[in-house]
Amino acid sequence: MAPFSFPGAKTAKMSLDIYSQLVLAIYIFTFLIGLPSNLLAFYTFLVKVCQTPTPIDILLLNLTISDIFLLIFLPFKMVEAASDSKWTLPAFLCPLTNFFYYSSIYTSSLFLMAVSIERYLRVAFPIKYKLWRRPVYAVTASVIFWMVSCAHCSIVYIVQYQVQSPNGTAHAINSSNCYEEFSPSQLQILLPVRLELFLFPFCLPFTVTVFCYVNFVRIFVALPKIPARKKQRAVGLAVVTLFTFVVCFAPYNLSHVVGFVQNQSPTWRVYVLLPSTLNASFDPVIFYFSSTAVQRAFSDCLASLRCKLRAIVTWCSLSCLTRCRKGDSEVEAASRDEADGLTT
Known part of the structure; x- marks a missing residue:
């Protein structure tokens, strides 16, 4: 006699397959587009920083490094997606991969905020900006941003290894699922941290970035002696940056608020996490609008390819x-x- 199967089981399996294929396609697209463009931008900014370091180049170099870390560990996420969202790799790679995966989201948010502040100060207070512009300030801010992001995302390791269950025994995440299923005791630690991630490393950078770019575009476009091409680049930089925040980062961070209110990890969280991966392929557009050196590098690369x-x-x-x-x-x-x- 054939074993009995529920009708919904086949539908669930089909939806899981479709989701895994979608995730794999997004990961492959991000990797193929993001890795070469970020490596080219990294080389360009590294040469500039070694020759004549400026605050904007230091900030963009760190933003590129953040994207490269994500892209280096992205093949492990590809293997997970190809295995129907099951973690088949060594267990120690699970928290390591997710640490760099989530750190990239908040490191990028902080550095995009810093770039917007630099652009705003440059046009709003040009004289004071020239007097106070020092590469050491950008280096200090970069160190602080990396520390803040890594400290927040260390929750991946805390939840993975150090959270205790109510009966006093250690509870580990199911080895077949990587950072997706949590016990009630783990959620007691994880949900408040996620809410804090929403408030500080996302809402604060997003608010500051909106304020800076709105005023930057308003002041820059009103300047009479600025060529139209530079004004278009300024508007493009603001649009792409705000698009990154709204499309790539906002849906995932809003899931933190919903999860805190509902006292559980939302099931749709894995879907809104996907756009955040595309950030690594959008940032090179920001580099293009922010630096003439990157524009020349991309133009030379395209000419060579042609x-x-x-x-x-x-x-x-x-x-x-x-x-x-x-x-x-x-x-x-x-x-x-x-x-x-x-x-x-």
């Missing part, structure tokens, strides 16, 4: 043409041989 593609296409065309001519010669030779045979 030349290589043109050379490959030319080589393929010549190769096909040579083969066709060789084939025609062989056909003509065979025809002549056949004609000579008939004549004989």
Whole structure:
């Protein structure tokens, strides 16, 4: 007799497969687009910082490093998605991967805020900004941002290894699921920390960024001697940055508030976490609008790719043409041989 199965089980399995395929597609897209562009931006900013360090280049370099950390550990998330959201890798990689995964979200938020402050001060108080502009301030802010982000996201390790169950025994997360299923005692620690993540490393940077970019665009566009192209770049920088906050970071951080109110981890949290991954592929657009050096690097890279593609296409065309001519010669030779045979 065939075993009895519930009708909803097959639907749930199908939805899980679709979700895993969607997650894998987003991860692959982010990795293929984000890694080469961020590595190119990293090299460009590193050269600039080594030659003539400026606050904006130091901040953007750290933002690039944050994205690269996410992209380095993203293949582990790909393996998880390909395994139907089951963690099949060594257990120690689970908290390590999620630590860098979540740290990238809040590190990016803080550095995007710092970039917006730098842009605003540069146009609102140009004289004072030139007097007080020091690379050491950007380095200090970068160290603080990394410490704040890493300290908050260390909750991944705390929940994974150190939370005790009500009966006093250690409770570990199910090894087949990586940071998705939590006990009530773990939620007592995790939910308040998530709410604090929403209030401080997200709401504060988002509010400051909105204020700075709205005023930055208003002042910059009103300047009479600024070329129209630079004004368009300023508007593009503000739009892309705010788009990153609203689309990539806001849905996931709002799930923290919902989870705190409902006293449970929302089931839809895994879906709103996906757009935050795309941040690593959106940040290079911010680099492009923020730095002329990055624009030149991207332009040179695209020009080099076009030349290589043109050379490959030319080589393929010549190769096909040579083969066709060789084939025609062989056909003509065979025809002549056949004609000579008939004549004989």
